[in-house]
Amino acid sequence: MRGNTFGKLFSITTFGESHGSALGVIIDGMPAGVNFEPTKLQEELDRRRPGRLKETTARNEADKFEVLSGIFEGKTLGTPISIIVRNTNQKSEDYSKDMYRPGHADKTTELKYGHRDYRGGGRASGRETLTRVIGGYFAALIIPQTDFMARITQIGTKQFASELNFQESNESKLGLSEAKFDDEISNYLLDLKKDGNSIGGKVTLKIYQPPIALGEPSFDKLKADLAKAMLSIGSCVGINFGIGEDFTIKTGKEITTEQSNFGGIEGGISNGDTIVMTLSFRPPSTVGQKAKEGRHDPCILPRVLPVVESMAKIVIADHFLRQNAYQI
């Protein structure tokens, strides 16, 4: 009831403060007998890791995970999978008890609980997202035929192709939809960092070959659950399905049938076509950085991509199991 669990039949329950002993996740609802490949999970975690790119944050933690339960002889047991990642590189002196960083949870955490771990972002730290990536790794194993692709399609005023191309975008080390802009954006981010400034942008997510008939007709429409999943990411400030702004200015006759489905959702339920959405992210708060030499990103978009994909994987896997339950 305190919002630390996400998902119903496939769920993740996460815990951990950024400056406590460890972060962790319990994956509940993983079917039994599925192969677990530790190196693939590590790869996913490394995509999210701070310090991977010189353009982003300086906090360089290994994020080595330890499996505590739920796996035996390389396969899932069907019992809860518990995985923890130790916190090894905290510099709590970067923070102070009386500093409330604007736009962060510092003040509201104090309002809510009256007692907080002031050494960092606590529960609301971006570091919490590593537990989501672990969850996403397992979720994807439930729906192996479905591909998830999140790419940066806008940073500040610079826009990149919204038509995602696997090959081209995979070459971008920043996760841009067009690799050829890597150098330009890299320099732009380094300049912002030097200046103590920051920038937001947009991420386009495509879900290829989703199972059909996922989502429920009333409150748990697939778009509703995807929206909650994405807006639960700290810096995400908006989500728009399909053609976005065009939905509000074009007349009904100007919108094609395919467009009106957002590619793949009709009446809240997937029809099997590719699902498309665009997420807006705000720039990281800069005020706290002035006060103390923090280790924050000028732009969180490159690191947020695996988190976006993971949340989508969890939603789709969960709804897949929900739909499967009633096929008797």
Place this chain on the structure above:
Amino acid sequence: MRGNTFGKLFSITTFGESHGSALGVIIDGMPAGVNFEPTKLQEELDRRRPGRLKETTARNEADKFEVLSGIFEGKTLGTPISIIVRNTNQKSEDYSKDMYRPGHADKTTELKYGHRDYRGGGRASGRETLTRVIGGYFAALIIPQTDFMARITQIGTKQFASELNFQESNESKLGLSEAKFDDEISNYLLDLKKDGNSIGGKVTLKIYQPPIALGEPSFDKLKADLAKAMLSIGSCVGINFGIGEDFTIKTGKEITTEQSNFGGIEGGISNGDTIVMTLSFRPPSTVGQKAKEGRHDPCILPRVLPVVESMAKIVIADHFLRQNAYQI
């Protein structure tokens, strides 16, 4: 698990197909001893009613409600409140078994269940939203100090003031943020209707004086639950908090502290300031209307306003009770 319940401590469970006997809602989690005023509930329902405006739909149902339980001597009992609204004006001949209206749930309902009530939108009909308005009426009684105001700030390419003004916008019978555009928009919608065409637009929602400390730091951030609530409305295709698009193009230094809070949410938790969001709605599908003389709106925005407010009321009331639970 089939998504017919929304909310945790304050919840609504809804039922009913558009062409069945009745629609209804169970409100669970309503505190006891609260005054129930039937005329006020009827007023809220009337705001949503089709046929209220000549510019919109022709389906003119009275939407008279009946209370089956949970109220005694004019006060809530603390037990589940059940309220139904009979369907009295269905014209099922407007629809046919083999017609799948694009963008509607017709085809996906068939995919999902293999058996559907083809006489109308069934469970996914816009008519279902009246049950949400009933839920919203009761939710608001839990948080009487909080005001909710949804107004149309864009229809097609025409934009209206995003700074909402109670007095001015209350004069607009269409629910525009600026009443002076009523005639112009009224004519525009009548033309679209005549032409079998339709239009979408934007709605701005403001939540004034919300309780502080609502929302949870991880998955149940207030913005996440509001996003789910809004995207569970059929035609809603996007949500953007605070300054919207500006978040993606301005640098961190260009964004004021107040803006970065979306007015009132920091780290997913309310700080007591006004909460602001903008919702995008697509135009109603026009293809089905060509095939048969349906009774659909050229624009659902005027009628969606009480639904938007109601979903917000339910989210805020639910989180208020959640937060209250832990104040021991």
Place this chain on the structure above:
Amino acid sequence: MRGNTFGKLFSITTFGESHGSALGVIIDGMPAGVNFEPTKLQEELDRRRPGRLKETTARNEADKFEVLSGIFEGKTLGTPISIIVRNTNQKSEDYSKDMYRPGHADKTTELKYGHRDYRGGGRASGRETLTRVIGGYFAALIIPQTDFMARITQIGTKQFASELNFQESNESKLGLSEAKFDDEISNYLLDLKKDGNSIGGKVTLKIYQPPIALGEPSFDKLKADLAKAMLSIGSCVGINFGIGEDFTIKTGKEITTEQSNFGGIEGGISNGDTIVMTLSFRPPSTVGQKAKEGRHDPCILPRVLPVVESMAKIVIADHFLRQNAYQI
């Protein structure tokens, strides 16, 4: 969160006070396309009906149900099924505002809510159980191969065969496991009634041919969920699985393997064998009856049998869907 919903994937949400307009139930999670037979549902309701037997209560209501949603052309739609039963025969003058019947919820309802419908048992009335019987009817359709049989095996100090025999016990109009005792017990109950007295007893429930692998290894053991289901029935004061008292006095070596499984549950999970449990019921409170001429039973056991079977059906159907969800 106020405990008006039971079940997870197959759930019933119930509402209604004994002296309000109606009682009702929403069945959520019913698979689509299943035949609904109104006469069979009515038969189940009639088994529970007060006034059916002269030995029990005098309140004689027809309990005619009305389907509001979820059924179309004689088949389930997969959407929530809502069914109501109007209250037609309330005699609220039997009760008074200031009377707290001991052992009933009168006083605790007042303590809990501060406002109650004093005209009868309100939400906690035995009449609420008719909504469970409706839920049980649908649950059974999900697991057609499984049989549920509840029979009275003890009334007061009189014991009947605990080995249930379908043919013999079906001949008992009181629901005794041995029909030959019907007259004796009938006279005994009429004497108690005349005397303003009451009696409890025991019910044995057998679940034949349950699906295998139902129940979860930790908190949602099948025996745990069955126990909750049964103890949620007002007068039920105890549940014992398998050989009951013998478990506490025999040594491990004296208990056969089959006995230690309660017939069919090992480690909380069904193995396919018949599941056996015995329920204890206390006599209805007699104090209130002295004060006013109520219409209560001297013994609720004959009428509780379909309620016991229905709660078991809901538990088994729910766990069946839960297990089915993970078979991918």
Place this chain on the structure above:
Amino acid sequence: MRGNTFGKLFSITTFGESHGSALGVIIDGMPAGVNFEPTKLQEELDRRRPGRLKETTARNEADKFEVLSGIFEGKTLGTPISIIVRNTNQKSEDYSKDMYRPGHADKTTELKYGHRDYRGGGRASGRETLTRVIGGYFAALIIPQTDFMARITQIGTKQFASELNFQESNESKLGLSEAKFDDEISNYLLDLKKDGNSIGGKVTLKIYQPPIALGEPSFDKLKADLAKAMLSIGSCVGINFGIGEDFTIKTGKEITTEQSNFGGIEGGISNGDTIVMTLSFRPPSTVGQKAKEGRHDPCILPRVLPVVESMAKIVIADHFLRQNAYQI
């Protein structure tokens, strides 16, 4: 949905196999700012520890816990508390892949998942109960005025006083309600152990000074949730509230008002008086012990007492928060 979470507003989510790396628990819903005393938690864990008594099991593990999150500067943060206990003393050679111990989950786990950790009881091991004791420790902090006392009132055919006396029973190192029988029972258990035999019995639980108005009138009656909690303990085969068997043989007039409330529950809701229940436990299965030299108890009752108390603490704390939520 796989039953690894118990509780709604105060919940524990547990994980871990008996022969995996660690067992653990996430406590969610703990209010912030409450003092945590590690030594008191260790004391509770030690009461449950195998090997504490020579009469019981030989498995002697330290059960040292590690707090991973949710505590800062000696106080709860309001965020999820995660605590793990490493497995250090597993002897997996005691078990074999093809051995299904009767009455255990071995066979049904295989049926359910098709893949199991055959080195021990896996998820269904009695060792899992240590996570419940951790949860109970925190639950008790929410309701400090309430006392929980579970004592052994029967072992085999030997009965002890059912009127619990704190001072007298605290002197019993076996947890008997009468300390004077310690030597006799100790010798009896040692004989059973030598003989490869085992015994069950009964535990009486009293809840002193529970908060009033806990429990809901329909499915979540306090007795229903307590029954589920207790029957989720592996060896528990029955629960009887109040005067137990006497409820089934005495007439309504023979039962006093206080008795009919089980001491403290009317209509499913607590009235503030002491709540009383008796639990039946079967003897541990003896068949597996013949096959291999296991390390199992001849009698689990002495060790189950803190588990029984802990489950009751969790139920009461959870319902306390639920009731508190609606006091606005």
